[in-house]
Structures are given as C-alpha cells and as structure tokens.
Amino acid sequence: MSETLLEDLDHVGPATAQKLIDAGFSTVEAIAVSSPAELATAADIGESTAAKIILAARKAADIGGFETGDVVMERRKLVGKLSTGCKEFNDIMGGGIDSQAITEVYGEFGSGKTQLGHQLAVNVQLPQEKGGLNGSVIMIDTENTFRPERIKQMVDGLSELYGEDYDYEEFLKHIHVARAYNSNHQILLVDAASELANQLKDSDKPVRLLIVDSLTAHFRAEYIGRGTLADRQQKLNKHLHDIQRFGDLNNAVVLVTNQVMSKPDAFFGDPTKPIGGHILGHTSTFRLYMRKSKGDKRIVKLVDAPNLPDAEAVISVTTAGLRDP
Ligand SMILES: Nc1ncnc2c1ncn2[C@@H]1O[C@H](COP(=O)(O)OP(=O)(O)OP(=O)(O)O)[C@@H](O)[C@H]1O
DSSP states (O other), X not given: OOOOOGGGSTTOOHHHHHHHHHTTOOSHHHHHTSOHHHHHHHHTOOHHHHHHHHHHHHHHHTOSSOOOHHHHHHHHHTOOXXXXXXXXXXXXXXXXXXXXXXXXXXXXXXXXXXXXXHHHHHHTTSOGGGTOOSOEEEEEESSSOOOHHHHHHHXXXXXXXXXXXXXXXXXXXXXXXXXXXXXXXXXXXXXXXXXXXXXXXXXXXXXXXEEEETSSHHHHHHOOSGGGHHHHHHHHHHHHHHHHHHHHHHTOEEEEEEEBOSSOBTTTBOTTSBTTHHHHHHHOSEEXXXXXXXXXXXXXXXXXXXXXXXXXXXXXXXTTEEEOO
C-alpha cells in the first residue's frame, strides 16, 4: 500500500483531507478506486475537483491499470485462508475461507449463518498454524444477533480443543461490533470500518475479517414493491463493491449472510433462492448454501466459486462451536 498522505495529493488541502478522512476515504487507495460523484458527495466538493483528486490518487497509489500475471500472482500469494474449524468444510473451500474475497452464506433462519460468523470471529484471532489470520474482526450486525456469551462458549471450546487457556475477554476485545439501524446506516458503517481498519493496520491484530450479518435484511424490509427494485439493486451493488474494496485493501476475509424466502413471493421470487438475485450472485466470489440436517448437523454446499468444484460438507453446530460431526 502506498505511503502517500492525502495532503500530498494535488488538489487536496488540509481541510479537504480532513473531510475525506471523515467520510471514510482515509487512504490514497480508497480514493483511487472511488467515483467522482461518490467522492464529491462524501467530501462536499465539486465533481470536477473530485475527478482531479481521483486522478492524482491513482498516480500515487499506482493502481487501477493493467497488471501482469506475475503481479496478480504476488497479491494472490498474500491471500489468507481462514479455518472454519471443520475439516470437510475447509476442504471444499480449498483449505479455508479466502481473504480478498466476499463469501456469501445463505440459508433459512436457524441454518447456522450467524453461528458461522461467530466461529470465524473467534478463529481469525488465532495464529496461522491454528488456522487463524492473527487478526481482529469488524462485525456489522443488522438484526442484533451478536452474542458475546456465544463467543465465550466458542473460546472455551477452543481451550478444550487445544488444551490451552484462552481468555474469552481478550477475544471479545478484538471484535468490533456495530448495529446498523437501516440500510443507509449499514452502507455508512463500511466507511467507518475502513477507518477503524486503518487505525489498526499496524497493530498486532490488524483487521482480517469483516462480517455483515445480515447483508440483505434491511434492504428487503425497506424496498417493498416492484417500483423500488432497481433502486434497491443499485444500492446493494454499490454496497457490495465497497465491501469488496474493504476486503482487497485489508487482505481481509469478508463474510456476508443472506436469507432465502421461506414462502414464495412475487417480488422476491423463488423460495430456494437467496435474496438479492443476480447482483449478489456476480459480486460474491464464494456462495455457500446452508441447510439444517438431523440434530445439530448442518449441510454446507458450495454453489459458486471461481476455481473450485461445487461440493458439500457436513458440520455440527455444538455448544463448543462448529465441529466435524
Ligand atoms: N450455544 C449453542 N449451542 C449449540 N447450538 C447452538 C447454540 N447457539 C445456537 N445454536 C444452534 O444454532 C442455531 C441458530 O443458528 P443461527 O443463529 O446461526 O441461524 P441463522 O442462519 O443465522 O438464522 P437467521 O436467519 O434467523 O439469523 C440454533 O437453532 C441452534 O441449533
């Protein structure tokens, strides 16, 4: 990542730099990949100035053009694999959940999406040899489903598993949770997340996991009726690009959850399909479909991945956390 300060960019004075930072554009890279309209609104500047700033940022950040395959290969080498704690599940994901990608998990209520989020929030804090990424977590919680008590159970589960004495309070300190009260708030929280990630960048636990649980619930509740569909998809699309950018810039794993329709509905369509339709399908790099099975078992199906075959894994959701059955 470039070390250029915002103030060193042409057309950016100290006041504008501060406005940009307040709006969540705290790095040259974040500015370089924004659109003039987006930047103009966020920092309250004219669009032509915004366009000039973006050009300057692109030069300074040295991103946005073509890359040769070896450069892509270098960045891909940094891709981290976060363990789910379940062997079969890790296997179908090629060894774990990739950083620098969005993984969407969809399924009915109670299928275990939130449990997976909690387990990853614990695992990501572990060192690499234990399947973690030695990182912190940012969680955008839209339905008030985050439960610190559940984290404690999972940390206790880890202590048992490894015969070590993990302190759940330490784990909780590295999970930054924000409630999103509506879809606009949810969108703004990604900016806040970028800022926080930036602050923690050089700490001993940089942010390596972003969870948005649920990605779609607010959008679904707020955009009702056919006339609003295009608007909703457009907002969701931009939101997802912001999220993807977060994952790329922070080399972070991104997990977003999504519901399926429990009963057919003319607006949202097929009951077995995730909400959000095509836009989500194209943006999330990995899609997982979770469903309940017997007892505490859950079936996780990889339905879409760039370079992996579709496959299924069985996991158990136990008090100690996600486990192999
Ligand atoms: N402490 C626990 N011990 C064992 N199993 C648990 C525990 N807490 C939750 N579960 C299991 O996880 C299920 C809830 O799963 P989860 O909250 O992840 O669902 P979800 O897919 O996020 O649903 P929703 O769409 O409603 O948010 C419970 O029904 C239970 O089976």
